[in-house]
Amino acid sequence: MPATGKLKLILLACLAALCLTGCEKQIEFTWAMERVPNNLDPQLAAASPELIAVTNLYSGLFRLNADGEPVPDCAESYAVSPDGLTYTFTLKEGLAYTRNRGETAEYALTARDFVFALRRVFRAETGSPYTDTYAAIKNSAAVLAGSMDETALGVSAPDERTVVIELSQPDPQLLYKLALPGAMPCNEEFFESTEGTYGLTRASTMGNGSFYVYNWNDNGLFLRRPASGDAVTALRLVINATGQSADSSGSSSASGQTLWGEALVKEGGATAALSEALSAAGLDSIPYTATTWVLLFNCGNETLAQPLVREALVSSARAAQAQLPEGFADAEGLVPPAVTVQGENYRQAAGSVQPSFGSAADLCRQGLAALGATRFENITLLAPEGEEYLQLAQGVNQQWQKELGAFSAYFPVKQLPLEQLTAQVAAGDYQIALLPLSPASDSAPELLGQAAALAGWTDTAWQQQLNGFFAAGGYTAGQIAGAERALLESASVAPLWFQTKALLVQPGVEGLVFRPFGPVLDLTGATMAQ
Numbered sequence: 245m246p247a248t249g250k251l252k253l254i255l256l257a258c259l260a261a262l263c264l265t266g267c268e269k270q271i272e273f274t275w276a277m278e279r280v281p282n283n284l285d286p287q288l289a290a291a292s293p294e295l296i297a298v299t300n301l302y303s304g305l306f307r308l309n310a311d312g313e314p315v316p317d318c319a320e321s322y323a324v325s326p327d328g329l330t331y332t333f334t335l336k337e338g339l340a341y342t343r344n345r346g347e348t349a350e351y352a353l354t355a356r357d358f359v360f361a362l363r364r365v366f367r368a369e370t371g372s373p374y375t376d377t378y379a380a381i382k383n384s385a386a387v388l389a390g391s392m393d394e395t396a397l398g399v400s401a402p403d404e405r406t407v408v409i410e411l412s413q414p415d416p417q418l419l420y421k422l423a424l425p426g427a428m429p430c431n432e433e434f435f436e437s438t439e440g441t442y443g444l445t446r447a448s449t450m451g452n453g454s455f456y457v458y459n460w461n462d463n464g465l466f467l468r469r470p471a472s473g474d475a476v477t478a479l480r481l482v483i484n485a486t487g488q489s490a491d492s493s494g495s496s497s498a499s500g501q502t503l504w505g506e507a508l509v510k511e512g513g514a515t516a517a518l519s520e521a522l523s524a525a526g527l528d529s530i531p532y533t534a535t536t537w538v539l540l541f542n543c544g545n546e547t548l549a550q551p552l553v554r555e556a557l558v559s560s561a562r563a564a565q566a567q568l569p570e571g572f573a574d575a576e577g578l579v580p581p582a583v584t585v586q587g588e589n590y591r592q593a594a595g596s597v598q599p600s601f602g603s604a605a606d607l608c609r610q611g612l613a614a615l616g617a618t619r620f621e622n623i624t625l626l627a628p629e630g631e632e633y634l635q636l637a638q639g640v641n642q643q644w645q646k647e648l649g650a651f652s653a654y655f656p657v658k659q660l661p662l663e664q665l666t667a668q669v670a671a672g673d674y675q676i677a678l679l680p681l682s683p684a685s686d687s688a689p690e691l692l693g694q695a696a697a698l699a700g701w702t703d704t705a706w707q708q709q710l711n712g713f714f715a716a717g718g719y720t721a722g723q724i725a726g727a728e729r730a731l732l733e734s735a736s737v738a739p740l741w742f743q744t745k746a747l748l749v750q751p752g753v754e755g756l757v758f759r760p761f762g763p764v765l766d767l768t769g770a771t772m773a774q
Contacts, residue, residue, distance in 0.1 A: 270468070271772050273476045273753070275765060276484030276514040281465050284457070285443030286425035287364045290373040290684075292762040293481060295425065297465055299766050300479055301451035302428035305333055305358065305407065306419050307768065310757050312686070313587055314419040318358075318429070318452070319407075328414035329382075333358075333407040341431065344446040344457040346468065349434075353452055355401035357429035362409075363387075363394045364435075365426050374426030376714045380415035415718035416586045420686075428452075454768050455479055474771040484513060509748050515772075516749040516756070518763065522571055523746065530747040534582035534760040535682045536575055539640070539738040543700040545675050547620060552611030554735035557676070560604035560647045561738055566639030568741065569632045575739035577728055578681075578695055579688045582760050585721045590688055593721035597729040598739070604647045612651060619652040626669070626677040628662040637678050640740075669698055680743060685761045688724045689713040692731055701736035 281293040289298045307317035316322075320336040333355075341349035365372040366387045375388055382398025398410030411418070421427065429452060430442075438448040446457045455467040464482035471477050484504070503511055505519035509527055523529045539561055541548045548554055576596035583590045601607060612618055627637040637657045645654040655676065660668065662679070669677050683691040693710050696702075709727055713719045731737060747758050752773035757766035 270478040271471075271474065271476050271774065272478040272480055273515045273767055273770065273772065274480040274482060274513070275516065276482055276508060278484065280460075280462065280483060281481060283443050284449045284451075284465075286428040287361060287370060287372045287374065287430065288443070289425040292764065293465075295762045295764045296481060297467075298425045298428065298451075299764055300453055300455045300467055300768065301449070301457065302425065302453045303768075304423050304425075304428045305335075306423040308420070308423045308757065308759065308766070310755075312420075312584055312759065314423045317423070322419075328416075329411045331409045331411075331418060333409075335405040335407065337405070339452065341434075341450045341452045342456045343450055346456050346458075346470070349450055351431045351434045351450065353429060353431070354404040355407045356404070357431050358407045358427065359399045359401045360432045360435070361426070361428060361430040362399045363397055364430060366394060366397055372426060374424065377421050377424060377426055379714055380411045380413055380418070380718060382410040382412045384412075413718070417718050420587065474773060476767050476770045476772055479767055484508065506748055509750060515753065516747055516765070519746050519748045520571060520743075521746065521748075522744060524748050526751070528749045528751055528753070530749065530756075530758055531744050532582050532747070532758075532760040533742050533744040534580050535680045535743040535745065536578055536580045536739050537572070537636070537678065537680050537741040537743060538578065538695065539740060540669060540674075540677045540679065540695070540699050541736050541738075542672060542675050542677075543702075543736050544672055545623075547612075547615060547617070547623065548675060550611045550615055551735060552607050552614065554611075555601040556604045556608035556611060556648065557644065557653070558735045558738040559601040559607065560644050560653075561640045561740065562598070563604075563647070564639045564643035564740075566636055569636075571744040572741045573744070575742045578732065578737060578739045579691055579724070579728060580682070580742050582686075583683060583688050583691070584686055585688060585719065585724055588721065590721055590724060594725040594728070597725055597732060599729065599733045599735075601735065605650070608648050608651050608653070620655070621652070623655045623675045625655045625657045626665055626674050626679075627657055627659050628665055628679060629659045633678070634659060636741075640678065672700060678740075683761055686759070689719065689727070692724075692727055695737045696731055699736035701731070701734050703730070703734070706730050 277293055279293060281297040283294055284297055284301060286298040286302050289295050303317045305317060305319040306314040309315050318335055318339055319333045322331060322333045324331055335355055339353045341351055341353050343349045364370050365374045365378060366384055368388060378384060383392050383396045386392035387394050387397045400408045434450050435442050441448040443449055446460045449457055455469045458468040459466040464480055467479040469477055503513055505517050506521060506524040508514045508517045522531055541554045543549050576591060579590055581591040625637055627633050641654055641657060665679055668674055681695060689710055754771050755769040
């Protein structure tokens, strides 16, 4: 055969290979958000964009399934000592890292990488948000404080496939926590080679999950993996920005308005989206209840610092007969039903912890008298913008007027954009506020502490108890219920309603793991019918 003929055959073979690898049709899942992930370091991931990214880029010892239960991922098996203080994990064989664009990494994945990852969590310079999460690990507090070397941390690798974790006290939630980003592996040699840029660029990122970084720019983060049946092969984390088309990583309507929820999915700007509507024709729905609407009373206010006054307002507000929007239901406590404790639904285990305070009028009279007053003055009720939220605020206000009108308990309602309202409350610039609270993670103590701080309520013994939960790393539903009940009995925080929302998903998606805290989407086992 002439040389030119051979050359043509070689070129054709190369083109065919390119089509098989680079021209293959992708099965895409698109998630639109307000910003692109800015860091792919799992030991730092805290906000939704980063959490979604690292959850799909990395594999930990365990992974959370659709029920929120930890199942083995990189771990082949594990054993726990009789006293619950030592966990020994055996890794699966053949674990490996993948560099960007799917290249095979030259760095081996061993048990030492899980050890180094947890040591990084407790390096003060890391600034990891997971120090409380893994606080039960032996010597963690001393290592974080710098009084002990990081090698004293209770994590070790006796050999390349064995990880040992020693605890200072039992933590029944440890396996769940080992599925979180903070415990995902990090190769020390590769980390040092990035010279301070670990996870900040595609080149300085090396994951071990089913996806790898294909591209990362101002429009989004684009992850891929090899084709396998109907498995999702491309995860697109893109900006949902007004005026951009779906091809350039955004979505907008013909009028130029940014789309969210049902409209975003139906217009093709995303495969799934969060929605306050619980269902939509032609879309699948995953409902979740992770939001509690509360009244916060500023304990720094002279009038509201009086507990009897707060009790009167809470007692009356809970009697309000408001017309509730779709997805709203009376709250049984502050912690919403989506939160779990030791793998079980906390709300079901604890039941209602709403306190009973007695006659609102009597409490109000006694409370104001203790202040040397007979009526309320200079009190404003803040609420989020929106007609339905105004109706909720007015419903509470009308109940106050009905029961406590003799004390001038009808307060002006001022509506603010939710972001501004949240910032104003966090700064203590309010008297009473009606707003939604959602935990940032599946942590009841974290939500209790957040609510108490926003209300400015302080109780030394209660705070010490809460700090004990963080330090121990583990707690029971009964312990949380006691702390929750004590907070609500202070009348600084009044849970009124739980709000159920939904993740709306294009039909044909199976195996998607969704966690509302973040939120986080895990597409490791996701498929899409073609």
